[in-house]
Amino acid sequence: MSRASLIGLSTYGRGDNKRYSLPAEYVSAVRRAGGVPVLLTPGMPPPGDWLERLDGLILSGGGDIDPARYGGAPHEALYAIDAQRDAFEFALLAAALARRMPLLAICRGLQVLNVHLGGTLHEHLPDVYGEQVAHRAPPREPTPHALRIAPGSRLAALLGGEAAVASSWHHQGIDTLGRGLTPVAWAPDGLIEAVELADYPWLAAVQWHPELTADKDPAQQALFDALVAAGQ
Numbered sequence: 223m224s225r226a227s228l229i230g231l232s233t234y235g236r237g238d239n240k241r242y243s244l245p246a247e248y249v250s251a252v253r254r255a256g257g258v259p260v261l262l263t264p265g266m267p268p269p270g271d272w273l274e275r276l277d278g279l280i281l282s283g284g285g286d287i288d289p290a291r292y293g294g295a296p297h298e299a300l301y302a303i304d305a306q307r308d309a310f311e312f313a314l315l316a317a318a319l320a321r322r323m324p325l326l327a328i329c330r331g332l333q334v335l336n337v338h339l340g341g342t343l344h345e346h347l348p349d350v351y352g353e354q355v356a357h358r359a360p361p362r363e364p365t366p367h368a369l370r371i372a373p374g375s376r377l378a379a380l381l382g383g384e385a386a387v388a389s390s391w392h393h394q395g396i397d398t399l400g401r402g403l404t405p406v407a408w409a410p411d412g413l414i415e416a417v418e419l420a421d422y423p424w425l426a427a428v429q430w431h432p433e434l435t436a437d438k439d440p441a442q443q444a445l446f447d448a449l450v451a452a453g454q
Contacts, residue, residue, distance in 0.1 A: 227277035227453035229257040232311050232331070234284050235264045235304035247433040248282055248328075254436070254443060257450035261434025262314065264307040269317035277453030278324040281311060281331025283431060286394060289345060290338045297345040299393055301362075312338055319422075324452035326445060327427035329392050332417065334429050341418075347395055347413065353413040357390045364391040364434055368410055375406040377416050377426060380448055381441040388415060388430030389442075395429055403427075424452035 229252045233244040242263040245429055252259040260276060283354020291312075311334050318325055319338075327335045333343055344350045349358055359365040369386045371378045378384055388409075395416045399405065407428070409414035415429045432442035438439070 227257045227450045228260050228275060229280060229450060229453065230262045230273075230276045231280045232282050232307075232314060232390060233261050234282075235302075235307040237302070237304070241378075244282060245433070247431075247436070248280065251433045251436040251443060251446040252280070252450065255446040255450040257446070257453070262310075264310040266310065269314050273314075273317050273321065273323075276323070278326070278449050279280055279314070279318045280449070281315060281325070281327040281334055283329030283331065283391070285330070287330070287333055287337060287343070289343075292342045294343060294345050299346040313343045314382070322423050323351045324424040324428075325422075326449045327425075328433065329365050329429060329431055332427040332429050333396070335419075336396050336400040336403065339403060341400030341403065342397040343373050343394050344397045345350075345394060349433065350397075351411045351413060355413070357392050357395070357409070357410050357413070362391070364389045364431060366390065369415055369430075371409075371416070372406040376418055377406045377428075380426065380444050382444070386441055387435075387439075388428075389432070389434040390430050391434070392429060424449070426431045 233242045249259045286300045288303050356365050361415045366387050369388050370386045401419050403417040405414040419425045432445050436443040
């Protein structure tokens with residue numbers, strides 16, 4: 223009998239309430255997949271030998287990346303910028319990629335991946351895409367929208383087709399693509415909603431929040447199931 227996969231999940235920073243946190247839906251989705259969640263908090267020692275004990279990694283959603291990391295500009299809509307979290311997650315991602323660890327990047331996690339690989343972000347989507355598609359409901363709540371998925375992509379195979387519904391909760395997104403990334407899903411307004419990395423064993427990076435609907439939608443749960451299976 224194989225042991226359960228240990229899946230690291232990056233958490234939010236301490237913030238004003240001085241508590242590390244992560245929405246329970248992430249943990250529940252990993253548990254349903256048969257994995258054991260391990261919370262990774264900003265401020266931990268740099269990734270080294272301890273990372274070898276994990277079988278997979280989830281870069282979670284949360285606040286915005288400091289725009290200085292991608293040559294962006296300050297914007298009044300930016301929120302929850304956390305230098306400690308940025309430093310930890312970019313180091314964590316670099317170490318995980320070097321080890322070719324199975325990786326699921328969600329919302330902010332996709333943005334961290336894109337910026338790490340030299341890409342840039344739109345600081346505030348309504349400034350570029352208008353209001354054709356609501357990528358989050360005011361003031362900052364999730365909202366559903368359709369997805370178009372590239373035929374033949376790993377994502378299409380995981381989600382079981384070339385269309386899906388995303389639970390969307392973000393105000394930023396990919397502008398220029400990072401090195402080696404291929405877009406594989408789009409919102410109705412044309413925003414890139416998922417990317418894959420060429421020649422990488424197992425990686426899925428999505429702009430939406432699959433954990434929010436994974437308990438009711440097998441297609442969204444399949445992302446966590448596949449991550450855990452890849453780590454076994």
